[in-house]
Amino acid sequence: MNSVKVIxxxxxxxxxxxxxxxxxTTLMGGGGVDGAIxxxxxxxxxxxxxxxxxxxxxxxxxxxxxxLPARYIIHTPGPVWHGxxxxxxxxxxxxxxxxxxxxxxxxxxxxxxxxxxxxxxSFPLDRAAEIAVRTINEFLQTASHVEEVTMVCFDPxxxxxxxxxxx
Ligand code: ADP
Numbered sequence: 001m002n003s004v005k006v007i008x009x010x011x012x013x014x015x016x017x018x019x020x021x022x023x024x025t026t027l028m029g030g031g032g033v034d035g036a037i038x039x040x041x042x043x044x045x046x047x048x049x050x051x052x053x054x055x056x057x058x059x060x061x062x063x064x065x066x067x068l069p070a071r072y073i074i075h076t077p078g079p080v081w082h083g084x085x086x087x088x089x090x091x092x093x094x095x096x097x098x099x100x101x102x103x104x105x106x107x108x109x110x111x112x113x114x115x116x117x118x119x120x121x122s123f124p125l126d127r128a129a130e131i132a133v134r135t136i137n138e139f140l141q142t143a144s145h146v147e148e149v150t151m152v153c154f155d156p157x158x159x160x161x162x163x164x165x166x167x
Contacts, residue, residue: 004136004149006162011152012040017108018072019065019152020099022116025077027055033114033154037073041066049075058094062102072106074099078117081124089131092117096135104146112150115158125158129165 011019011033021037024030027049029038038045048063052075055061060076076099079091095116103111113132117123136149153159 003140004133004151004166006151006153006159006166008153008156008159010036010154011112011114012036012068014112014150014152015069016110016112016148016150017070018062018074018103018106018111019068019070020060020111020113020116021073021075022114022119022121023055023075023077025054025057027052027061027075027077030120032119037068041068041073045073058091058098060095060098060102062106070112072103072108074102074111076116078121079123081117081122084124084127088117088123089127092123092128092131093135096132097139100136100139100143100146100149104143107145109145110148110150111146112152115151115153115162118158125161126164129161133162133165 022033044066052061057077062074076095078095079088118125118128151162
């Protein structure tokens with residue numbers, strides 16, 4: 001059965017077909033989960049990302065997982081929160097949907113997401129969780145390869161927000 005799950009943990013450690021990186025529009029690495037993924041994947045990831053020449057907010061790009069247990073890394077810049085009247089909700093939904101489309105196109109069955117935009121980008125957590133869960137569930141209804149999507153939350157407050165959004 002297709003479903004969204006929530007776990008607490010480090011996304012660089014999960015064994016899935018694809019993990020998603022909450023990147024920035026340069027795709028050249030940064031802090032937070034982006035920095036952790038680049039450190040764990042190794043320098044070949046940086047070289048692979050350089051070739052894209054950046055990525056607009058809400059779109060996604062795919063690379064190999066290099067030294068990670070995941071086969072692929074899907075990089076998506078989520079929106080920076082500017083108060084909610086700058087298309088933030090739609091852009092966040094686009095990040096989830098476009099990441100899942102790439103996973104589907106690459107035959108992935110299992111996909112793991114971090115909590116996109118709720119760190120340095122300051123998107124309100126409960127609102128982000130609701131958008132994420134809704135967008136993932138909508139996608140799963142029509143997906144043929146993607147079956148299992150896991151939200152990998154780095155702290156208990158974040159995990160609780162996504163668990164609430166699933167109910
Ligand atoms: P953004 O710039 O999109 O807000 P951040 O990396 O600042 O991205 O934060 C997004 C979320 O990722 C936050 O909840 C942060 O705590 C979390 N995070 C940081 N490191 C990891 C990791 N190794 N695994 C999973 N989540 C992580």
